[in-house]
Amino acid sequence: METLLDALAEAVRLLASGDAETVEILLRSLRVSLAATAIACAVALPAAYGLAFGRFRGRGLLVATVNTGMGLPPVVVGLVVTVFLWRSGPLGELELLYTTTGMVIAQALIAAPLVCAFAVAALQGGVDPGLRLQLRGLGATRLRLALALLREARLGLCAAAMAGFGAALSEVGAAMMVGGNIAGETRVLTTGAVLATSRGDFALALALGLVLLIVAFAVTAMLTVLQQRAAPLRA
Amino acid sequence: MTAPALTVEALRVERQGRVTLAVERLELPPRCVLAVVGRNGAGKTTLLHALAGLVPHDGTVRLDGVVTAPEARRRRSALVLQRAALARASVEANAAHGLRLRGVGRDEARARGRAALAAVGLEALSGRDARTLSGGEAQRLALARALAVEPALLLLDEPSTHLDAVGRAELREHLARALGAGTATTVLATHDPREALRLATWLVVLDGGRPVQEGLPADVAARPASELVARLLEVDDAGPGPGGAIR
Numbered sequence: 001m002e003t004l005l006d007a008l009a010e011a012v013r014l015l016a017s018g019d020a021e022t023v024e025i026l027l028r029s030l031r032v033s034l035a036a037t038a039i040a041c042a043v044a045l046p047a048a049y050g051l052a053f054g055r056f057r058g059r060g061l062l063v064a065t066v067n068t069g070m071g072l073p074p075v076v077v078g079l080v081v082t083v084f085l086w087r088s089g090p091l092g093e094l095e096l097l098y099t100t101t102g103m104v105i106a107q108a109l110i111a112a113p114l115v116c117a118f119a120v121a122a123l124q125g126g127v128d129p130g131l132r133l134q135l136r137g138l139g140a141t142r143l144r145l146a147l148a149l150l151r152e153a154r155l156g157l158c159a160a161a162m163a164g165f166g167a168a169l170s171e172v173g174a175a176m177m178v179g180g181n182i183a184g185e186t187r188v189l190t191t192g193a194v195l196a197t198s199r200g201d202f203a204l205a206l207a208l209g210l211v212l213l214i215v216a217f218a219v220t221a222m223l224t225v226l227q228q229r230a231a232p233l234r235a
Numbered sequence: 236m237t238a239p240a241l242t243v244e245a246l247r248v249e250r251q252g253r254v255t256l257a258v259e260r261l262e263l264p265p266r267c268v269l270a271v272v273g274r275n276g277a278g279k280t281t282l283l284h285a286l287a288g289l290v291p292h293d294g295t296v297r298l299d300g301v302v303t304a305p306e307a308r309r310r311r312s313a314l315v316l317q318r319a320a321l322a323r324a325s326v327e328a329n330a331a332h333g334l335r336l337r338g339v340g341r342d343e344a345r346a347r348g349r350a351a352l353a354a355v356g357l358e359a360l361s362g363r364d365a366r367t368l369s370g371g372e373a374q375r376l377a378l379a380r381a382l383a384v385e386p387a388l389l390l391l392d393e394p395s396t397h398l399d400a401v402g403r404a405e406l407r408e409h410l411a412r413a414l415g416a417g418t419a420t421t422v423l424a425t426h427d428p429r430e431a432l433r434l435a436t437w438l439v440v441l442d443g444g445r446p447v448q449e450g451l452p453a454d455v456a457a458r459p460a461s462e463l464v465a466r467l468l469e470v471d472d473a474g475p476g477p478g479g480a481i482r
Contacts, residue, residue: 129320130320131320131321131322133316133320134320134377135336136289137287137289137312137314137390138313138314138333138336138337138380138381138384139309139310139311139312139336139337140309140336141336144336145336148322148336151322152322
């Protein structure tokens, strides 16, 4: 217990002093995970719209597949991405293994099914069933209709983005395998915490863990404020 | 002679191999209010959706004498559903929503939306969240949203069905004022004979997707061609004369 308290005190000192290595790892984590979330949203939201409102054969199977993807183990994603980016792999020529770009790809693959599944639920459950017909009946083009319905489901879509960001920021398996945890290049909060723990440097590990929690809280709090401001309900 | 505002020729809708609508010819002059009555499943909603260009159909629809494709009709008509489907936004934003969907700028859309709200007596509620409105207010807002786009063709699908008697009477009066002041040609599907006779300048009775009687509302009510028409309009099936009065 004493060790834990000492480590916590050291963690607070590291954070308060703005330790250069911690700040660098923090900024890299944010950059990678926000980019991955943005890519996941760009791909998953149109897909979710098609799955929520489309009527085609195999739609149910696709929704089930996406829902299964919510439980995709990051280690498996990391392994597959590593195989693809390996020097002799199909995308080896791109030389993305052990780079932050490779980590963004892996984290986007982890976040996308989560964003998509939550977005399908938000579009199907958060939009008045008659609104789609009503907006078409007011002359909406396909694009304007889609934008209006996405806007209508914005509360649930914010939650979907938050879930995606949380998954990207907190995963360690894919970041470790694809990024390689190279100091000054691909080390992020989770992989840094794992390494510090394995070295017995609990102060740094706890500091990184605390930063991870603070970042997760700050980003989701911002999204939550946006989400709640988006839907005032005044009597 | 004024060209008809709406001409329908050989309009036919099939669903799963079954004909759900078959209207050979229908011609409405400008600013006409056509009431379409019929039992549930008679084809009233299908007619409105076909006119709005929302369902695949055979036949032609002309607006102001020009054959108009479904896509173009969607931009020139406005539909009001049985149950108001409103966006998660303020009353004012909802009133402007149809205009925004048609690419009108925010300020102009809001101004025209406010004018439409005034036409249905909702201007005092413009800042309210639309989800806090009563059923009658929500339906009046849906009407304002449709009126704001100044459609050539206003399509009202049983707008008072889910309202109580007071709400129906209020909506009827607002509709009468709005339709009187507007320039749209209106097709009103309704179960309410009072609504049909108060608002319509022409009346069509549908059964099994086909017109079975049409004419001036008072004439149809006075001389129902069948027991079905008499029952739909809640008049005695006794031909012309006092027996044809609204019950």
